[in-house]
Amino acid sequence: MRKIAVLGCTGSIGTQTLDVVSRDPEAYEVVGLAAGTNVELLLDQAAVFRPRIVSVATLELAEDIRSRLPGGTKVVFGEEGLIEVAAGAGADYVVCALVGSLGLTSTLAAIEAGAAIGLANKETLVTAGHIVMKRAADKGVPILPVDSEHSAIFQCLNGENRGAVKRLVITASGGSFRDRTREELTNVTVEDALKHPNWSMGAKITIDSATMVNKGLEVIEAHWLFDLPYDRIDVVLHPESIVHSMVEFADTSVIAQLGNPDMRVPIQYALTYPERKPSPASPLDLVKAGALHFREMDFERYPCLRLAYEAGRVGGTAPTVFNAANEAAVARFLRGEIPFLAIETIIERVLAKHTVTPLPELAAILDTDAWARREAAALK
Numbered sequence: 001m002r003k004i005a006v007l008g009c010t011g012s013i014g015t016q017t018l019d020v021v022s023r024d025p026e027a028y029e030v031v032g033l034a035a036g037t038n039v040e041l042l043l044d045q046a047a048v049f050r051p052r053i054v055s056v057a058t059l060e061l062a063e064d065i066r067s068r069l070p071g072g073t074k075v076v077f078g079e080e081g082l083i084e085v086a087a088g089a090g091a092d093y094v095v096c097a098l099v100g101s102l103g104l105t106s107t108l109a110a111i112e113a114g115a116a117i118g119l120a121n122k123e124t125l126v127t128a129g130h131i132v133m134k135r136a137a138d139k140g141v142p143i144l145p146v147d148s149e150h151s152a153i154f155q156c157l158n159g160e161n162r163g164a165v166k167r168l169v170i171t172a173s174g175g176s177f178r179d180r181t182r183e184e185l186t187n188v189t190v191e192d193a194l195k196h197p198n199w200s201m202g203a204k205i206t207i208d209s210a211t212m213v214n215k216g217l218e219v220i221e222a223h224w225l226f227d228l229p230y231d232r233i234d235v236v237l238h239p240e241s242i243v244h245s246m247v248e249f250a251d252t253s254v255i256a257q258l259g260n261p262d263m264r265v266p267i268q269y270a271l272t273y274p275e276r277k278p279s280p281a282s283p284l285d286l287v288k289a290g291a292l293h294f295r296e297m298d299f300e301r302y303p304c305l306r307l308a309y310e311a312g313r314v315g316g317t318a319p320t321v322f323n324a325a326n327e328a329a330v331a332r333f334l335r336g337e338i339p340f341l342a343i344e345t346i347i348e349r350v351l352a353k354h355t356v357t358p359l360p361e362l363a364a365i366l367d368t369d370a371w372a373r374r375e376a377a378a379l380k
Contacts, residue, residue, distance in 0.1 A: 002271070005032030005051075005089045005115075007082060007106055008097035010041045012202050013120045013146065013263060017095050018045060020268045023280060028271075032089030034082050034098075034106075039065050046070060053089045055081030082106040087113035093271070095146070096121045099204050100327050101320075101369055104128055108362075111141050118270040120146035122217040123327075127320040128365050129224030143225070144270040149218050150225055151266035152244035152257035157226070158274075160249070168228060169246040169254075170218055171238035172297070175209035178239060182301060188340045190333065207330045211343055216308020220319050223312060230313050235305065237295040242284065260284050304344050311351060316358040318351065320365050321372040325350035328376035350375045 008014045021028045030049035035042040036057045053074040056062050062077040076084045086094050087109040094110040095118040096103045103121035136143050145151050149170050176195050193210045208214035219233050246256040262281035299306040311318040329346040332338045
């Protein structure tokens with residue numbers, strides 16, 4: 001039986017992970033759950049899975065839920081709590097489904113504890129890919145991608161000679177505003193931005209999809225996961241979200257992974273790899289789907305994707321700044337403090353102010369992350 005801890009258990013990926021786990025109770029034991037502030041859902045999950053340890057965002061929330069948990073469940077909080085769930089719950093598999101750079105230290109802790117990683121947190125590799133991948137290699141710990149795009153690439157590469165890979169092609173839905181011009185984005189609202197046409201995701205990721213930051217983060221993550229340079233990682237618009245990504249090989253053959261948009265498929269594959277088990281997702285019917293469409297990426301329409309490529313190629317602390325500035329800007333947009341198009345302006349301005357540190361240690365990454373957030377929060 002696989003012992004699992006889920007970091008970000010009340011978010012979209014976390015809840016779908018637990019849905020997958022609940023369908024095969026003899027295969028999994030949930031030993032740790034980490035949430036933020038959604039304590040009511042966490043309590044419901046704890047009642048079903050009876051984990052050894054749970055974590056919440058603050059001491060006050062921890063004190064509030066302690067008496068309402070199943071007997072014997074330990075309650076922790078904050079960043080130290082995340083680390084304890086990741087490394088101290090006895091898990092042999094940790095699903096990192098946290099949103100943002102919050103997942104970095106807890107993922108590193110899980111790696112040090114020898115747990116396999118199901119990675120749905122792009123920011124962990126974006127901000128510290130050189131550290132995370134080296135530590136995982138040193139510990140012999142597999143990092144299995146949960147994102148649909150990276151799972152697709154991972155599946156397409158199974159059994160293939162990595163030396164024969166010509167390029168990766170990551171597909172992008174285009175997000176909430178894929179059919180709007182830049183001029184039409186001037187006065188869009190938060191409610192408009194949160195209406196993703198294909199996927200049900202959390203607020204931050206949905207905004208990132210609309211700006212194409214999410215795809216930029218995926219490009220940087222793919223660079224680290226599959227050890228390919230940026231000029232061999234492409235992005236194409238694919239509105240249907242049925243082809244989740246593709247790999248082109250030296251002989252011009254292209255292998256793609258297809259399926260209806262349902263995150264439970266890549267989640268389950270990451271949990272059961274190398275096996276495949278029946279899925280609760282609806283099967284793909286290409287006849288009913290009809291035509292599939294692909295469009296070239298427009299970097300003028302989506303400048304955040306251009307900035308992501310530039311930051312990735314520069315390397316060092318540049319991707320950390322890209323990610324942190326975006327997180328701060330998106331939070332401001334969701335609070336109604338700035339217009340939608342200000343997100344990209346803030347990212348570009350903070351990147352322009354930054355002096356890059358090559359091959360930074362973890363402390364420098366954390367300092368840079370904090371600096372970029374302060375700068376992004378202060379810009380008008």
